[in-house]
Amino acid sequence: xxxxxxxxxxxxxxxxxxxxxxxxxxxxxxxxxxxxxxxxxxxxxxxxxxxxxxxxxxxxxxxxxxxxxxxxxxxxxxxxxxxxxxxxxxxxxxxxxxxxxxxxxxxxxxxxxxxxxxxxxxxxxxxxxxxxxxxxxxxxxxxxxxxxxxxxxxxxxxxxxxxxxxxxxxxxxxxxxxxxxxxxxxxxxxxxxxxxxxxxxxxxxxxxxxxxxxxxxxxxxxxxxxxxxxxxxxxxxxxxxxxxxxxxxxxxxxxxxxxxxxxxxxxxxxxxxxxxxxxxxxxxxxxxxxxxxxxxxxxxxxxxxxxxxxxxxxxxxxxxxxxxxxxxxxxxxxxxxxxxxxxxxxxxxxxxxxxxxxxxxxxxxxxxxxxxxxxxxxxxxxxxxxxxxxxxxxxxxxxxxxxxxxxxxxxxxxxxxxxxxxxxxxxxxxxxxxxxxxxxxxxxxxxxxxxxxxxxxxxxxxxxxxxxxxxxxxxxxxxxxxxxxxxxxxxxxxxxxxxxxxxxxxxxxxxxxxxxxxxxxxxxxxxxxxxxxxxxxxxxxxxxxxxxxxxxxxxxxxxxxxxxxxxxx
Amino acid sequence: xxxxxxxxxxxxxxxxxxxxxxxxxxxxxxxxxxxxxxxxxxxxxxxxxxxxxxxxxxxxxxxxxxxxxxxxxxxxxxxxxxxxx
Numbered sequence: 001x002x003x004x005x006x007x008x009x010x011x012x013x014x015x016x017x018x019x020x021x022x023x024x025x026x027x028x029x030x031x032x033x034x035x036x037x038x039x040x041x042x043x044x045x046x047x048x049x050x051x052x053x054x055x056x057x058x059x060x061x062x063x064x065x066x067x068x069x070x071x072x073x074x075x076x077x078x079x080x081x082x083x084x085x086x087x088x089x090x091x092x093x094x095x096x097x098x099x100x101x102x103x104x105x106x107x108x109x110x111x112x113x114x115x116x117x118x119x120x121x122x123x124x125x126x127x128x129x130x131x132x133x134x135x136x137x138x139x140x141x142x143x144x145x146x147x148x149x150x151x152x153x154x155x156x157x158x159x160x161x162x163x164x165x166x167x168x169x170x171x172x173x174x175x176x177x178x179x180x181x182x183x184x185x186x187x188x189x190x191x192x193x194x195x196x197x198x199x200x201x202x203x204x205x206x207x208x209x210x211x212x213x214x215x216x217x218x219x220x221x222x223x224x225x226x227x228x229x230x231x232x233x234x235x236x237x238x239x240x241x242x243x244x245x246x247x248x249x250x251x252x253x254x255x256x257x258x259x260x261x262x263x264x265x266x267x268x269x270x271x272x273x274x275x276x277x278x279x280x281x282x283x284x285x286x287x288x289x290x291x292x293x294x295x296x297x298x299x300x301x302x303x304x305x306x307x308x309x310x311x312x313x314x315x316x317x318x319x320x321x322x323x324x325x326x327x328x329x330x331x332x333x334x335x336x337x338x339x340x341x342x343x344x345x346x347x348x349x350x351x352x353x354x355x356x357x358x359x360x361x362x363x364x365x366x367x368x369x370x371x372x373x374x375x376x377x378x379x380x381x382x383x384x385x386x387x388x389x390x391x392x393x394x395x396x397x398x399x400x401x402x403x404x405x406x407x408x409x410x411x412x413x414x415x416x417x418x419x420x421x422x423x424x425x426x427x428x429x430x431x432x433x434x435x436x437x438x439x440x441x442x443x444x445x446x447x448x449x450x451x452x453x454x455x456x457x458x459x460x461x462x463x464x465x466x467x468x469x470x471x472x473x474x475x476x477x478x479x480x481x482x483x484x485x486x487x488x489x490x491x492x493x494x495x496x497x498x499x500x501x502x503x504x505x506x507x508x509x510x511x512x513x514x515x516x517x518x519x520x521x522x523x524x525x526x527x528x529x530x531x532x533x534x535x536x537x538x539x540x541x542x543x544x545x546x547x548x549x550x551x552x553x554x555x556x557x558x559x560x561x562x563x564x565x566x567x568x569x
Numbered sequence: 570x571x572x573x574x575x576x577x578x579x580x581x582x583x584x585x586x587x588x589x590x591x592x593x594x595x596x597x598x599x600x601x602x603x604x605x606x607x608x609x610x611x612x613x614x615x616x617x618x619x620x621x622x623x624x625x626x627x628x629x630x631x632x633x634x635x636x637x638x639x640x641x642x643x644x645x646x647x648x649x650x651x652x653x654x
Contacts, residue, residue: 066626071607071622071625071626073626074603074604074625074626074629077625077626077629077630078599078603078625078629078630081629081630081633082595082599082629082633084633084637085591085592085595085633085636085637086595088637088640088641089588089591089592089640090588093644207627210617210618210627211615211616211617211618211623212616212617213617223616223617224617225617225618225619225622226617241611241619241622242611243607243608243611243621243622244608251604251605254604255600255604255605258599258600258604259600262599282641282644282645282648282654285637285640285641285644285645286641288637288641289634289637289638289640289641292633292634292637293634296630296631296633296634299630300627300630300631303626303627555577558581558584559577559580559648559653560644560648560653560654561648561653561654
């Protein structure tokens with residue numbers, strides 16, 4: 001059975017599993033729909049958080065990006081894991097103790113302001129929609145590459161699936177489905193990684209193979225990374241392990257981007273909400289640890305995969321006559337992800353750091369998708385990788401859609417427009433919002449706004465410069481008040497948004513010499529975050545302190561004790 | 570049990586100290602060893618890895634896991650010692 005056949009097998013099997021779980025975890029109360037009844041165990045919650053976090057981008061693109069960036073790939077590796085430490089230390093247990101259902105709800109109550117809540121809701125919806133557009137697109141792309149189904153149909157199938165388990169089970173359905181999706185995606189990621197590690201270095205554990213010696217070929221006996229550095233030097237490319245050499249990002253930019261991604265992580269609504277579903281504040285801390293362990297398994301494997309795939313790609317292609325190109329090359333050439341332009345007309349493919357002689361254009365996404373074929377793994381592994389990529393995309397999409405739906409039904413309708421909404425009506429509204437959100441996300445997936453990737457970077461910058469500072473200050477300072485928080489949020493958002501819009505749309509050719517302090521739009525969220533902090537603290541100083549009931553709220557949130565009623569005071 | 574409010578004050582102070590220490594470690598390993606000092610550290614090797622590179626692409630992630638574990642464990646102990654759990 002070929003790749004397509006095996007892909008159908010794994011996709012149908014995994015999808016049936018998700019639907020089965022959704023039916024068994026049908027939500028019947030708002031507590032169940034919004035926060036999974038608050039009864040999820042720390043480990044299962046950690047797995048669900050891991051799947052929620054690791055999107056199509058982590059699964060497919062990240063290792064590819066790292067393979068082209070070498071050392072600089074650390075911005076994604078540390079940037080997308082370090083934030084979990086911030087979450088655990090500053091936010092998770094306190095948000096759980098606060099209880100209730102959403103992040104804007106906390107913002108509204110802590111800052112005793114409906115305006116603050118509305119700003120928070122708009123940010124949450126914007127961040128979540130931009131993110132989810134990319135996921136639905138990813139679903140369509142996987143379907144088209146592996147199942148030979150048109151992208152639009154792929155998106156529709158994905159939409160239907162998410163619609164079923166999100167509207168049926170709400171957060172409860174999503175949590176358990178995400179846990180299952182984690183298992184699928186991690187197995188699908190690790191098998192090709194172990195295989196290629198074993199093939200190149202004889203060590204099946206990628207994290208160790210990464211630092212081991214190459215077995216065969218012209219670099220046999222050398223350490224993999226030394227060989228890779230040598231290969232890069234020979235091709236006039238910056239060394240793989242080198243940090244701040246010409247052609248790579250500067251130290252300032254690496255610092256800023258990493259900081260923006262870490263603090264953005266800790267400000268993303270769909271991640272924060274994952275800590276509402278465990279039993280207690282204490283469980284929230286342990287859940288953060290489990291989440292990072294499960295995420296870390298993939299994130300420590302990815303750079304190894306990146307290095308192996310890089311060596312493989314260069315050695316297999318560079319200097320090989322086009323007529324003798326391996327089968328995987330021909331297959332992927334059809335998709336346009338890899339191109340050969342015979343500049344010197346000699347029929348031999350040349351890969352080089354010098355643009356005038358380079359003849360190969362390679363899309364980084366290929367590095368993970370084609371890896372099993374490059375390593376000559378059997379067709380069932382490729383099918384499993386497809387199912388894994390879908391698991392990653394769907395799990396993230398579901399988490400995002402829940403945030404959008406809860407924002408609409410709970411933060412907008414229940415708290416502002418229709419105060420006396422009954423529980424049953426609110427539940428119905430939540431389901432309808434989830435459905436509508438799926439449809440809109442699907443439309444974005446079929447007609448993606450061209451700028452999806454940049455917009456996701458924007459989402460991180462926005463989360464870092466708007467939510468993160470005021471949430472942390474809200475818990476750790478009793479003095480920070482409504483005026484401070486609103487000023488801070490607006491300053492952070494406006495600064496970050498203007499900078500990104502300026503350098504992406506108004507002056508797209510502007511480079512590092514025009515950037516502020518040499519910081520790219522990807523990293524500017526860290527400055528936005530600092531501005532937010534400064535403005536919030538300063539404005540709070542000169543305006544009245546929060547009222548007594550809010551100060552009592554903060555004091556109680558800081559203590560992990562959970563009342564038997566589950567209520568706050 | 571002694572005076573509730575004093576327990577709470579000391580508890581919170583102890584928590585802040587714990588958080589501060591962990592944050593310092595977080596910063597030193599990730600931004601310090603992985604970004605600011607990566608080039609000098611790359612002179613040294615751990616197995617087949619330049620040391621700075623290893624911290625940036627592997628070691629920092631393991632340290633993060635350890636930091637959260639220490640945090641959850643110590644926070645539980647603090648909570649029971651000060652009677653706030």
